[in-house]
Amino acid sequence: MxxxxxxxxxxxxxxxxxxxxxxxxxxxVSVTVAMFGIAWIFLFMRSLHRFSSxxxxxxxxxxxxxxxxxxxxxxxxxxxxxxLLAWDLTRLFQRLRTTNSPQDARKxxxxxxxxxxxxxxxSLVGYFVVPRIHVTLTFGAAALLALLGIWGISALVYRLRSxx
Amino acid sequence: xxxxxxxxxxxxLIILAGVGTLNGAMVALAxxxxxxxxxxxxxxxxxxxxxxxxxxxxERVAPGEPVVVxxxxxxxxxxxxxxxxxxxxxAFLSVVEGASSRLVDLPARSSISWSYTLxxxxxxxxxxxIQVLAEDRLGLMVKRADLPxxxxxxxxxxxxxxxxxxxxxxxxxxxxxxxxxxxxGTGIEFFGLREYQAGDSPHHxxxxxxxxxxxxxxxxxxxxxxxxxxxxxxxxxxxxxxxSGRRSIFEDSVLASVAVASSLLAEGNRVxxxxxxxxxxxxxxxxxxxxxxxxxxxxxxxxTGEIQNFSSLIIPRRLFPPNSQIILISPxxxxxxxxxSQLRVRGYQLLVISPDPVSFESRGLGDSPSVKLAARIARLxxxxxxxxxxxxxxxxxxxDVSRPFEQAVRSALSRPTAFLHAIQRGHGAxxx
Numbered sequence: 161m162x163x164x165x166x167x168x169x170x171x172x173x174x175x176x177x178x179x180x181x182x183x184x185x186x187x188x189v190s191v192t193v194a195m196f197g198i199a200w201i202f203l204f205m206r207s208l209h210r211f212s213s214x215x216x217x218x219x220x221x222x223x224x225x226x227x228x229x230x231x232x233x234x235x236x237x238x239x240x241x242x243x244l245l246a247w248d249l250t251r252l253f254q255r256l257r258t259t260n261s262p263q264d265a266r267k268x269x270x271x272x273x274x275x276x277x278x279x280x281x282x283s284l285v286g287y288f289v290v291p292r293i294h295v296t297l298t299f300g301a302a303a304l305l306a307l308l309g310i311w312g313i314s315a316l317v318y319r320l321r322s323x324x
Numbered sequence: 325x326x327x328x329x330x331x332x333x334x335x336x337l338i339i340l341a342g343v344g345t346l347n348g349a350m351v352a353l354a355x356x357x358x359x360x361x362x363x364x365x366x367x368x369x370x371x372x373x374x375x376x377x378x379x380x381x382x383e384r385v386a387p388g389e390p391v392v393v394x395x396x397x398x399x400x401x402x403x404x405x406x407x408x409x410x411x412x413x414x415a416f417l418s419v420v421e422g423a424s425s426r427l428v429d430l431p432a433r434s435s436i437s438w439s440y441t442l443x444x445x446x447x448x449x450x451x452x453x454i455q456v457l458a459e460d461r462l463g464l465m466v467k468r469a470d471l472p473x474x475x476x477x478x479x480x481x482x483x484x485x486x487x488x489x490x491x492x493x494x495x496x497x498x499x500x501x502x503x504x505x506x507x508x509g510t511g512i513e514f515f516g517l518r519e520y521q522a523g524d525s526p527h528h529x530x531x532x533x534x535x536x537x538x539x540x541x542x543x544x545x546x547x548x549x550x551x552x553x554x555x556x557x558x559x560x561x562x563x564x565x566x567x568s569g570r571r572s573i574f575e576d577s578v579l580a581s582v583a584v585a586s587s588l589l590a591e592g593n594r595v596x597x598x599x600x601x602x603x604x605x606x607x608x609x610x611x612x613x614x615x616x617x618x619x620x621x622x623x624x625x626x627x628t629g630e631i632q633n634f635s636s637l638i639i640p641r642r643l644f645p646p647n648s649q650i651i652l653i654s655p656x657x658x659x660x661x662x663x664x665s666q667l668r669v670r671g672y673q674l675l676v677i678s679p680d681p682v683s684f685e686s687r688g689l690g691d692s693p694s695v696k697l698a699a700r701i702a703r704l705x706x707x708x709x710x711x712x713x714x715x716x717x718x719x720x721x722x723x724d725v726s727r728p729f730e731q732a733v734r735s736a737l738s739r740p741t742a743f744l745h746a747i748q749r750g751h752g753a754x755x756x
Contacts, residue, residue, distance in 0.1 A: 213330050220334050223353060224341050233349040240353050244360060251327070251463050258408055261423035268406060268427045275461040279363050283356035290352045299346070306343040310336055316361055317332040 162253045162269060166246055170200050173219055173242030180226050180235030189229070193222055204250060212250040219243035237287055241280060248276060328464055331361050364464030373401030374430075376454045376471035384478045387445050390420065391477060396437040397454065399430040408457040409436075416447035416479065444479035446578065448624050451475035480620050484583040486730045488591070490737045493673045495647035496550035499592065503552045511546035518545050551592045553609060555644045556581055556619075559654030560601020562628040567685045574601075574628050576679045576725040577653050583729050584651055584677065585619045596643055597622055602629035609643055639672065646671030655681040658709060665716045675719040677733075682706050683724050 174197025181190040200215040223239040252272050256265045297305070335354050342351030374397060381392040397409055411424040422440030430436060453470040496503055508515045517530055520541035534541045558581045559565070565574040581597070588595050589612065596609030597619050607622045609615075639650065650672045652664070668674055686699035710720050723732040 213327070217330065217334060220338070220353075220357075224338060224350060227347060227350050227353070228345065233352070236349070236353060241356055244356050248360070248462060255408070255427070255463060258410065259423065259425045259427040260419065261426055264423070264427040267429075271406070271429075272461050275363060279356065279359050279462075282359050286355045286359070287352055290348070290355070302343050302346065306339050309339050313332055313335050313339075313358065313361070316365060317328055319365065 166249045169242045169246035176235045176238035180231035216247035368460040368465030369458040369467045372469045378473040378475045380475045391442045394439045398435040403432045404430040404458045410455040416445045446481045448478045486583045486587040493552040493649035496552045507548045508545035509548035513547045515547035516545045517542045553648035555650045557598045557652045560628045564655045599626045602627040649673045651675045653677045677721045680724045
């Protein structure tokens with residue numbers, strides 16, 4: 161099941177961004193995105209899972225670029241969500257292959273999907289709440305907030321990595 | 325790059341791009357990644373306080389005999405969401421029932437027990453540890469540990485029985501056995517005649533010869549039979565044992581070594597073993613069942629190695645004095661003749677049991693005309709090599725491994741070879 165969900169996620173991620181670019185008449189970019197999607201599927205089929213991080217990074221950058229190119233934010237967000245799903249499920253697929261107990265694999269798969277559904281659900285809620293909040297900031301205040309955010313993320317990453 | 329670092333880098337990128345372009349929708353793209361990161365922090369593994377116990381149903385088994393391994397892992401600390409418990413196994417063992425790796429939840433102060441069944445080929449394995457990998461559900465926080473356990477499994481080589489191997493060492497030991505000692509005395513085989521001495525059994529008087537003499541009575545003398553020192557050398561050079569498609573004739577060599585050692589020890593001989601492979605290892609000579617066990621254990625661990633030739637093969641004189649018997653078990657290569665000749669010159673009686681690599685490899689290469697031609701050329705080269713060895717006085721058993729070992733040995737060694745007959749006849753004539 162995880163394998164099929166990886167394919168679905170990659171296709172959904174590439175398709176949403178392709179459609180977004182194509183709707184803005186950026187067909188060559190759209191084709192390039194589709195090629196990236198096919199390449200990611202091919203790498204996954206060949207069990208070259210170490211490239212999934214690279215593909216994830218590329219699709220996040222494409223999602224950012226799509227906003228810069230005036231593509232609808234919904235497509236960019238869908239691209240981010242599905243690329244995150246594909247990247248996460250690729251790792252789950254690798255982890256499940258390390259056990260030779262099918263019952264354990266099924267149980268772990270279910271628990272993982274629940275956690276993932278929680279993350280995606282909260283993200284969707286957050287994404288639809290954010291446009292309703294209108295705050296006018298100066299560039300300095302925005303930069304300060306960004307720095308604060310970066311400091312928070314850094315503290316979180318430091319905490320996570322110190323446990324490894 | 326670790327997953328956390330990648331996520332962090334992408335979040336920084338999104339935030340900086342959003343602030344740089346003053347685009348709130350762009351900043352909002354970071355939300356799923358931040359939540360994913362926070363989910364990793366939530367209920368990630370803290371310190372690991374685990375212990376493991378192992379029981380194994382048998383420590384010494386024959387190849388193909390099932391072994392049940394029972395494991396219990398106890399968590400003495402906090403709950404762990406997702407733990408991979410992996411019992412590493414070597415290539416010669418395979419799991420036929422159950423699982424050697426489990427992916428489980430371990431609640432606080434709880435245990436998990438499970439069993440799995442193994443089948444093994446020849447080899448030895450120490451179950452030293454269980455590898456633990458604890459992580460959160462999303463795999464961001466990872467903790468590793470090795471839990472020490474005890475246990476050993478020895479899969480001994482298959483046993484092929486050979487009734488008798490007719491060796492003819494030049495020198496024997498003082499204890500009685502079944503190997504002709506080239507000395508007159510009590511025995512079964514006629515050895516020669518000598519003048520009757522007081523105390524000789526009347527049954528031993530040779531009346532026919534005595535009748536031809538005037539005043540002398542002759543008694544028959546029989547060849548003494550004693551035990552001997554035998555050194556078995558198992559050739560584990562990868563170059564001569566392994567072929568295309570990961571096929572190896574080494575297992576057949578090991579099987580021959582077991583059969584030869586068992587047969588010679590059963591007849592009371594003093595047998596030692598030298599494995600010339602990955603680790604050059606001598607099993608010092610000894611007698612009886614204890615020595616057989618030592619040899620079996622050494623053979624269970626035998627592996628092929630990268631050594632190219634026999635240049636570092638040294639037979640210690642302290643263990644095997646000149647004139648004792650050396651049995652080399654090797655597929656042989658062209659460069660081996662000189663070393664084997666040197667051993668002969670030093671006085672060792674040599675017997676070479678050679679699993680036939682040509683027929684072994686040609687069987688795995690199909691039936692095309694080119695394979696047939698190549699096999700024919702290789703067979704001719706091998707025949708020349710074996711003939712060269714025989715000319716230097718070395719006994720050679722060319723064993724096609726598709727035939728049972730006992731059959732090959734019986735046809736080649738159950739009676740003394742022609743030249744040994746000639747030696748015996750020479751001795752007999754001298755006595756007369």
